[in-house]
Amino acid sequence: MKFLCALALSMTALSTALAADVYPSKSITMITAFPAGGPTDTNARLLGRGMGDDLGQAIVIDAKPGGGSTIASNYVVQAKPDGYTILYNTSSLLLGKLMYSAAKFDPLTDFVPVARTVGVPLVVAVNPSVPAGDLNALSELAKSKPGELNYASSGTGTIDHLAGALLAKQLGIDMMHVPYKGTAPALIDVAGGRVDLMVATLNTLLPYFRDERLKPLAIASLNRSPLLPDVPTVAESIGVPGFEITAWNGIVAPAGTPQAVVERLNLAVNNVLRDASFIKQYHDSGAEIYGGGSEDYGKYLKSELERWQTVIDDIGIQPQ
Structure with a gap:
């Protein structure tokens, strides 16, 4: 044996x-x-x-x-x-x-x-027509018209969907989720003003920031990105230490x-x-x-x- x-x-x-x-x-x-x-x-x-x-x-x-x-x-x-x-x-x-x-x-x-x-950190990005320059202003805007603000994602159950929902919970606001079949169509509609905002990866959003088709409000990383040095972290913006979402x-x-x-x-x-x-x-x-x-x-x-x-x-x- x-x-x-x-x-x-x-x-x-x-x-x-x-x-x-x-x-x-x-x-x-x-x-x-x-x-x-x-x-x-x-x-x-x-x-x-x-x-x-x-x-x-x-x-x-x-x-x-x-x-x-x-x-x-x-x-x-x-x-x-x-x-x-x-x-x-x-x-x-x-x-x-x-x-x-x-x-x-x-x-x-x-x-x-x-x-x-x-891994790439996620960034909160809005259409330039949205009258908010930071997360606090976004929160005030959403509270002034409950349920009217909406955010796009690449699909139900994706990290950007859950990131948007988590952000709304942290801000104490109500936002309507608009799921798409992929990031590309979501980007098109946010840049076109048909949807107010989205939470997506930095590398995906960078070209839209550079030509001002989208406006960054905050980045969900522990530290500011050298590619967006003037954009605060979510933690800085809303006082939630350690808030980090990375794709x-x-x-x-x-x-x-x-x-x-x-x-x-x-x-x-x-x-x-x-x-x-x-x-x-x-x-x-x-x-x-x-x-x-x-x-x-x-x-x-x-x-x-x-x-x-x-x-x-x-x-x-x-x-x-």
Whole structure:
């Protein structure tokens, strides 16, 4: 019996080592939950090119949008856990589970974390016609006409939806949520004056700030951004220390993916994140670069899931 147990352990170790030696032997499909051309897709493609160079195999980006990201997540959960189908995820991996009954997975047990990649703070932006120059003025405006102020998001259950709802709660105001199918149409309508405001990522909004199609009121980061030095943080504006909402990205694989494969993917991610040209592109867009080990990312996912569950419960948003 001892011999058989030892043999089994040896075979497991050997198979893991072999997986590391030959992986990857073909292209890898990286699933995203958002449409082509959007910020998440752009991030995935940029990282994918670098990872492909490091791994010696192409990373093929396959967008499967819809269902609050549950379509993409459900797809990867059912994929073979061999490292050839991975998910470029955002906070929607967690929010999709919390907000949609169609999510047939547990984000902590049905996936294995690979690495957290980058994050971008969210910014409160209004159409220039909105007579408010800061959050306090926005609060006064909303209270002067209850229920009339509205905010756009990229969809129900997304981080920008919940960020807007959380902001309204902190300000003690009532705002109507206007969900869109993606960030691009939401931006068009806010810039066009059909919707009053939105809470979106800094990199998405920067071009609109530069040509004054939108006006920034506050940034949801711990410190002011060097790209918007005159824009206060939300914490500064409303006196809520530590108020921070970041749209972060990362990579996960199906549960059961060999540890050696996870480690090789993690190494590729971290090698890209250390590349000077990659760092410059992301810093120029206001992003923060993370990296680190797969265990670090796993702990972060757990803490974020708990955080957003509390936010959803406090705000009173009902899952769909």
